[in-house]
Amino acid sequence: MTVFHFFNCAMLTFGPHAVYYSATPLSEYDTIGTSAKAAAVYLGTALVKLVCLATFLKESENDNFDPYQELLKVLINFIDVAGLYFALTQLTHRNISQNHKFQAVGLGWAFADSVLHRLAPLWVGARGLEFTWEYIFQGFEANANLVLNLSLAALGSLMWLRKNKPRTLIPIIYACAGVLATMPSITSYLRRALGWQPAKVVSFELFSSLMMAFISWQLFSACQRSA
Amino acid sequence: MAGRKRARCGGGVEVLDSIYSVVALVLILVACVELGDAATAVDVYRLIQYDLAGMPYGSRHAGLNHHAGAFPFAPGADLSRTVVMMPVRELNLTLLQEYIINKQPFGGLLFLLPQKVGKKIVGEIKSKDDGLMRKILVELEQLLIHASIPYPVYFAFEDDKINSLLADVRRSDASGQPTTATTGGYKLVVSSPEPKKLSSPTITNIQGWLPGLKGDGDTSQLPTIAVVTSYDTFGAAPALSLGSDSNGSGVVALLEIARLFSHLYSNPKTRGRYNLLFGLTSGGPYNYNGTLKWLRSFDQRLRESIDYAICLNSFGSWNNELWIHVSKPPENAYIKQVHKSLSDVAKELGVTIGIKHKKINISDPRVAWEHEQFSRLRITAVTLSELSAAPELLENTGGLYDTRDSVDEAAVYRSIRLVAESLARHIYGYQGRNIQIFADNSSLAVNPSYVKSWLDLLSRTPRVAPFLSKTDPIISALKKELSDHTVEVHVQHETIDGMFSFYDSTRATLNIYQVASVAFDLLFLLVLGSYLILLFSFLVITTRGLDDLINMFRRPTYRKVKAS
Numbered sequence: 001m002t003v004f005h006f007f008n009c010a011m012l013t014f015g016p017h018a019v020y021y022s023a024t025p026l027s028e029y030d031t032i033g034t035s036a037k038a039a040a041v042y043l044g045t046a047l048v049k050l051v052c053l054a055t056f057l058k059e060s061e062n063d064n065f066d067p068y069q070e071l072l073k074v075l076i077n078f079i080d081v082a083g084l085y086f087a088l089t090q091l092t093h094r095n096i097s098q099n100h101k102f103q104a105v106g107l108g109w110a111f112a113d114s115v116l117h118r119l120a121p122l123w124v125g126a127r128g129l130e131f132t133w134e135y136i137f138q139g140f141e142a143n144a145n146l147v148l149n150l151s152l153a154a155l156g157s158l159m160w161l162r163k164n165k166p167r168t169l170i171p172i173i174y175a176c177a178g179v180l181a182t183m184p185s186i187t188s189y190l191r192r193a194l195g196w197q198p199a200k201v202v203s204f205e206l207f208s209s210l211m212m213a214f215i216s217w218q219l220f221s222a223c224q225r226s227a
Numbered sequence: 228m229a230g231r232k233r234a235r236c237g238g239g240v241e242v243l244d245s246i247y248s249v250v251a252l253v254l255i256l257v258a259c260v261e262l263g264d265a266a267t268a269v270d271v272y273r274l275i276q277y278d279l280a281g282m283p284y285g286s287r288h289a290g291l292n293h294h295a296g297a298f299p300f301a302p303g304a305d306l307s308r309t310v311v312m313m314p315v316r317e318l319n320l321t322l323l324q325e326y327i328i329n330k331q332p333f334g335g336l337l338f339l340l341p342q343k344v345g346k347k348i349v350g351e352i353k354s355k356d357d358g359l360m361r362k363i364l365v366e367l368e369q370l371l372i373h374a375s376i377p378y379p380v381y382f383a384f385e386d387d388k389i390n391s392l393l394a395d396v397r398r399s400d401a402s403g404q405p406t407t408a409t410t411g412g413y414k415l416v417v418s419s420p421e422p423k424k425l426s427s428p429t430i431t432n433i434q435g436w437l438p439g440l441k442g443d444g445d446t447s448q449l450p451t452i453a454v455v456t457s458y459d460t461f462g463a464a465p466a467l468s469l470g471s472d473s474n475g476s477g478v479v480a481l482l483e484i485a486r487l488f489s490h491l492y493s494n495p496k497t498r499g500r501y502n503l504l505f506g507l508t509s510g511g512p513y514n515y516n517g518t519l520k521w522l523r524s525f526d527q528r529l530r531e532s533i534d535y536a537i538c539l540n541s542f543g544s545w546n547n548e549l550w551i552h553v554s555k556p557p558e559n560a561y562i563k564q565v566h567k568s569l570s571d572v573a574k575e576l577g578v579t580i581g582i583k584h585k586k587i588n589i590s591d592p593r594v595a596w597e598h599e600q601f602s603r604l605r606i607t608a609v610t611l612s613e614l615s616a617a618p619e620l621l622e623n624t625g626g627l628y629d630t631r632d633s634v635d636e637a638a639v640y641r642s643i644r645l646v647a648e649s650l651a652r653h654i655y656g657y658q659g660r661n662i663q664i665f666a667d668n669s670s671l672a673v674n675p676s677y678v679k680s681w682l683d684l685l686s687r688t689p690r691v692a693p694f695l696s697k698t699d700p701i702i703s704a705l706k707k708e709l710s711d712h713t714v715e716v717h718v719q720h721e722t723i724d725g726m727f728s729f730y731d732s733t734r735a736t737l738n739i740y741q742v743a744s745v746a747f748d749l750l751f752l753l754v755l756g757s758y759l760i761l762l763f764s765f766l767v768i769t770t771r772g773l774d775d776l777i778n779m780f781r782r783p784t785y786r787k788v789k790a791s
Binding site for chain 2: 004005008011012015016019020022023024025128129130131132136
């Protein structure tokens with residue numbers, strides 16, 4: 001029964017990635033190599049982030065919300081953007097269209113994030129006898145995160161790979177990318193400083209990521225049309 | 228583990244999150260590690276398991292893994308997979324008795340004992356509730372230790388966690404079906420190996436001497452007075468058998484008497500013409516088996532030199548009447564003399580001493596009083612106790628109810644005064660004279676803080692003999708205390724006679740898990756499956772078009788390869 005629960009939670013956490021890969025044309029073009037590279041970049045980024053956090057951040061004894069520390073964390077979280085930039089532009093990908101490239105990178109990125117952050121707690125926790133909603137919420141979080149990373153990768157590809165964009169859209173693209181990049185910090189702020197319940201935080205994450213995805217999609221297709 | 232860490236430290240969440248990235252890989256490798264992180268872990272105490280002459284008694288199992296349930300149940304409900312939680316506060320004893328006699332199968336029983344009440348003021352009148360609770364506990368204990376129960380039985384103390392759990396269980400029971408594997412609820416788990424028979428349970432007797440003043444001859448020529456008390460306990464839960472009254476009060480009295488007389492005997496001028504022998508015996512609940520072994524180890528000369536023995540038994544909660552229990556008829560000269568010396572002092576202290584005569588039946592293996600072991604060897608002996616009638620086997624042996632609260636310190640002081648004074652008058656030949664040797668406020672007064680601290684220590688220490696090792700801290704403490712006051716302290720280890728055998732695992736940790744039902748998991752799987760299918764269809768339609776999706780189902784093996 002508990003293995004059953006683990007299986008369910010794992011499916012919720014990692015299922016969407018697989019579904020996304022197999023349902024979209026990504027599978028037809030066999031872009032798994034690109035995703036794997038993106039995942040590797042994610043690993044490197046996570047390591048750099050870890051070093052930065054350990055160097056610049058004081059380990060606070062209590063749960064107090066310190067604005068300065070939080071700001072530092074937001075800045076460190078922007079290392080993710082740098083990693084994504086590297087994955088999108090510097091890596092030599094097989095000859096695939098920009099369209100598929102950002103999807104593959106976003107997918108790899110999100111999957112690596114899910115595996116590294118969620119698999120171990122899931123394995124340890126969800127198999128136990130004790131039932132908590134935590135792992136189900138975590139699965140939903142992974143879903144939101146996938147959407148978020150795909151949107152960010154889409155905007156990234158707009159910013160860095162596409163040359164001819166409508167001028168009027170450029171500030172909007174940058175603003176949206178900024179919002180997307182700070183999203184993890186925002187949710188962490190909601191969770192810790194405002195003390196939101198997990199259910200509330202997760203629904204906010206889902207809602208906001210869908211909203212941002214919609215906006216990114218609109219921006220992307222606008223750029224596509226103008227090209 | 229990881230999840231709990233996350234909840235605990237807030238500031239380091241980011242750092243920890245990143246650490247996960249590294250740790251995750253390691254954890255995946257050590258995936259086979261099984262971690263039991265229950266929401267709640269409670270200390271529980273198992274019902275004793277023992278064999279008496281080959282007959283099984285007590286709880287015969289230790290491992291527990293069932294859903295929690297609470298009274299009342301629907302009639303005819305199957306409880307064989309339910310751990311029934313019973314607060315002793317609202318226990319229906321007759322119902323329980325019926326269940327046990329009818330051998331109703333339970334998954335397990337968990338008795339919730341009322342939380343130990345905070346320190347009580349000495350001499351405070353015990354509330355009615357207390358008396359009632361005590362009565363219930365006595366009856367419950369007798370019921371449990373004389374039954375053979377084929378499922379695990381545990382005791383736990385009520386606290387906020389348990390009470391909220393009980394309320395939850397009751398609510399879900401009231402709202403519908405009782406909890407089973409399919410409706411969720413709480414799971415109570417004690418992972419404990421099958422209890423093993425203790426190979427050779429030992430009992431340990433401790434003795435110490437205060438030698439009298441040598442006259443012209445040898446010390447052993449002097450007559451000896453023995454003060455004896457048994458210190459071990461027996462009860463439904465060995466780890467909760469503290470025995471403050473039976474027989475913690477007796478042990479305290481013996482130690483205090485030894486202390487008082489060691490003062491007198493340290494000075495040659497006040498050293499009496501009697502040897503004093505102090506004996507702390509074990510095996511009291513088992514027909515004073517330890518006393519028997521101890522007496523048998525004496526040589527004939529020593530046995531004959533014993534003038535009389537006075538056995539101290541339970542006098543922590545009497546008001547104004549104590550009893551002397553004897554085996555010889557009260558008209559016997561020695562008995563008369565002991566009785567008179569005690570009742571003289573009692574009169575001065577304003578209490579009365581009654582005398583009860585109970586003949587020994589040599590063929591009856593039951594030894595109800597400690598002095599009977601002496602009497603069987605033709606040594607004059609009496610037992611001083613607050614009990615007016617001889618207890619049955621395993622009755623009044625310091626079980627669940629017998630906690631510090633049940634002992635009145637004032638009663639213990641009075642008893643000590645009584646015994647010490649009468650002994651002193653006998654030793655120094657002041658019979659019939661009103662001389663107070665251990666008067667209050669004198670240098671030889673009974674020391675209240677000494678009595679209190681020993682009473683507190685004994686009331687914290689379960690002392691069921693088979694579960695005490697030879698070097699148990701309490702045995703060492705008793706030995707050390709006795710050797711501070713007396714000389715030639717000797718510790719004797721013996722094995723309990725074959726009639727009794729005991730099983731281990733007396734305490735355990737109960738893990739309480741909140742579990743989801745299988746139905747919930749199935750439903751979740753269903754919802755999840757449809758979510759993923761919908762997502763798949765949605766993605767296919769938006770990225771490739773509806774036709775592709777339909778094609779996919781029509782010819783699953785066929786893949787249209789687009790030229791890029």
